[in-house]
Amino acid sequence: MSSNLSSNLALSLNHFELFSLSPKFDIELATLESNFRKIQSESHPDRFVSASSAEKLQSMQLATLANEAYQTLKNPANRAKYLLELQGIEAISETNTAMPLDFLMQQMEWRESLEDAKAAKDINALENLLREMQQEAKLLQSEIAVLIDQKQDYTSATDATRKLVFIDKVYADINKAIEQLEANL
Amino acid sequence: MAYSDKVLDHYENPRNVGTLDKNDPNVGTGMVGAPACGDVMKLMIKVNDAGIIEDAKFKTYGCGSAIASSSLVTEWLKGKTIDEAYAIKNSAIAEELALPPVKIHCSVLAEDAIKAAVADIKAKQLAKISA
Numbered sequence: 001m002s003s004n005l006s007s008n009l010a011l012s013l014n015h016f017e018l019f020s021l022s023p024k025f026d027i028e029l030a031t032l033e034s035n036f037r038k039i040q041s042e043s044h045p046d047r048f049v050s051a052s053s054a055e056k057l058q059s060m061q062l063a064t065l066a067n068e069a070y071q072t073l074k075n076p077a078n079r080a081k082y083l084l085e086l087q088g089i090e091a092i093s094e095t096n097t098a099m100p101l102d103f104l105m106q107q108m109e110w111r112e113s114l115e116d117a118k119a120a121k122d123i124n125a126l127e128n129l130l131r132e133m134q135q136e137a138k139l140l141q142s143e144i145a146v147l148i149d150q151k152q153d154y155t156s157a158t159d160a161t162r163k164l165v166f167i168d169k170v171y172a173d174i175n176k177a178i179e180q181l182e183a184n185l
Numbered sequence: 186m187a188y189s190d191k192v193l194d195h196y197e198n199p200r201n202v203g204t205l206d207k208n209d210p211n212v213g214t215g216m217v218g219a220p221a222c223g224d225v226m227k228l229m230i231k232v233n234d235a236g237i238i239e240d241a242k243f244k245t246y247g248c249g250s251a252i253a254s255s256s257l258v259t260e261w262l263k264g265k266t267i268d269e270a271y272a273i274k275n276s277a278i279a280e281e282l283a284l285p286p287v288k289i290h291c292s293v294l295a296e297d298a299i300k301a302a303v304a305d306i307k308a309k310q311l312a313k314i315s316a
């Protein structure tokens with residue numbers, strides 16, 4: 001069956017191919033979104049009520065894959081990690097703890113500011129810190145776009161991606177701190 | 186995820202949190218980070234002229250296992266020579282704290298922090314000799 005064949009094929013595609021995107025860091029988010037919705041509706045269980053169990057299974061696998069692919073490509077750090085993976089590079093290895101010293105110092109400082117602001121229940125300070133992280137993340141993202149899409153410099157892109165993962169973590173922790181403070185107001 | 190009693194103990198009562206004077210020629214600093222979870226660890230050791238670690242302090246931002254791993258190593262380091270310190274393996278830390286497989290990287294972080302601190306103190310000693 002043709003639908004069978006196409007979902008079979010879809011299951012063998014990489015995340016970019018699945019959404020008809022070229023494998024770049026700088027992607028059209030609107031295209032990602034609409035192509036994801038399309039696959040979602042095509043693989044929806046309601047459409048397979050009277051289908052064979054093999055077809056049901058395949059549509060479910062496709063829905064799961066599309067979900068995973070969408071989550072990966074939507075998030076900039078995950079997208080960069082995935083692009084590097086396609087190049088055979090594991091950017092975030094658990095056994096590699098070496099990071100540039102100045103970056104780690106900066107991390108410590110941000111962490112300390114976060115602790116201080118939390119202790120002082122200073123939402124303004126937390127929001128300033130959050131904005132600082134947003135800016136840092138944006139800078140790194142444009143750096144990664146140039147390194148991967150234009151220069152194909154995957155070594156530097158790996159370093160920048162590792163930094164972005166750290167920034168995202170601080171960002172999430174600041175957000176959590178703000179939410180906790182606001183909940184206790 | 187359930188933490189072992191030892192992890193909880195170190196997490197709730199971390200030993201030797203703080204910093205030493207980084208400009209002291211007898212103090213070595215090791216800074217490492219784990220991108221997998223965004224943890225950052227700073228370990229400082231003070232070594233006397235006989236090459237024995239007299240004091241150790243840490244500052245870690247991360248999960249309970251990362252904090253426990255660094256707290257534990259500061260206890261282990263005191264009284265050791267820098268070469269003994271350098272030989273500490275992450276597997277020993279993981280075993281002592283009964284870390285589950287997903288948290289082994291926290292013990293790797295602690296081992297790497299020790300190695301970085303020892304490398305720093307050795308570099309300082311070399312600088313002192315050649316000065």
